[in-house]
Amino acid sequence: MKYPQIYEQFNLWVPLPMEEWLAFESKLVERSLSKGDYLLQAGDTTLEIGIILNGLFRLYYTDNNGKEHIKSFRRSGELIGAYSEMLLNIPSRTYIQAMEASRLVLISRHDFLPFYSQHSCWQTIGRIVAEEHFLAKEQREFEFLQLDVLERYNKFRDDFGPLMGKIPQHQIASYLGITPVALSRVLSKSRKK
Numbered sequence: 001m002k003y004p005q006i007y008e009q010f011n012l013w014v015p016l017p018m019e020e021w022l023a024f025e026s027k028l029v030e031r032s033l034s035k036g037d038y039l040l041q042a043g044d045t046t047l048e049i050g051i052i053l054n055g056l057f058r059l060y061y062t063d064n065n066g067k068e069h070i071k072s073f074r075r076s077g078e079l080i081g082a083y084s085e086m087l088l089n090i091p092s093r094t095y096i097q098a099m100e101a102s103r104l105v106l107i108s109r110h111d112f113l114p115f116y117s118q119h120s121c122w123q124t125i126g127r128i129v130a131e132e133h134f135l136a137k138e139q140r141e142f143e144f145l146q147l148d149v150l151e152r153y154n155k156f157r158d159d160f161g162p163l164m165g166k167i168p169q170h171q172i173a174s175y176l177g178i179t180p181v182a183l184s185r186v187l188s189k190s191r192k193k
Contacts, residue, residue: 003028003105005077006051014124023118027111033098040082040096047092048106049081055102056166060095060174070175072140073099073160073167080104083133099166144177149186152176 001007002025010016030053033039039057040047057080059071071094074080082094086109115122143152153176157164164172173183 001025003053006105010121010125013128014121016121016125017119020115020119020121024107024115024122027107028105029107030103030105033102033104035098035100037098038095039080039098039104040092040094042092042095044092047082047086047089047109049079049083049086049109049112050104050106052076052078052080053103053105055104056099056163057102058097058099058167058171060097061093062095068095068174070171072136073163073175075160075163079129079132081106149176149178149182150190153183153186 001021007016007021007025010021031039031050033055039050042062052074054076056076057074059074059080060068061071062068080096082092082096085092085094089109116126143155147155153172156172156176160167169183170180173180176183178186
């Protein structure tokens with residue numbers, strides 16, 4: 001077994017027969033990226049989903065003027081990919097870029113989909129992944145609609161505290177949906193209190 005940590009996580013969700021795991025593991029492709037390398041760019045049609053073994057990534061969109069809007073950050077142990085594009089089987093709308101040297105394992109949409117009909121464990125794993133994705137989206141939506149900028153920043157700091165030094169301030173501002181200048185003002189005001 002090459003990736004016991006992934007097997008253990010899946011097996012926590014649902015009993016995973018070893019033969020199913022070995023068939024799945026045989027389809028995984030390990031990839032290393034240097035800081036600044038792209039896993040995926042808008043327009044790419046090769047859609048994969050993966051698990052970060054170690055590293056840090058940012059996922060973002062660009063608008064018509066080329067301005068970046070940070071969708072999320074992903075770190076070691078987390079799933080990564082253009083999930084909705086993979087489900088819809090459309091070209092990527094998302095850019096995924098390594099923020100540091102990173103290693104991950106990937107499986108293509110083409111290789112993964114047949115597992116759903118092979119064994120019920122994959123249906124359960126797929127459901128859990130979809131539920132986790134939904135809950136993360138729901139939480140992010142709640143934060144944007146219910147929390148002020150300082151509360152969103154504090155939540156970000158709580159979630160990503162150990163990584164704060166690796167994420168530039170302008171990207172944190174983009175993730176929070178404000179300009180870097182606005183973030184500086186908010187942080188300055190909060191320090192004065």
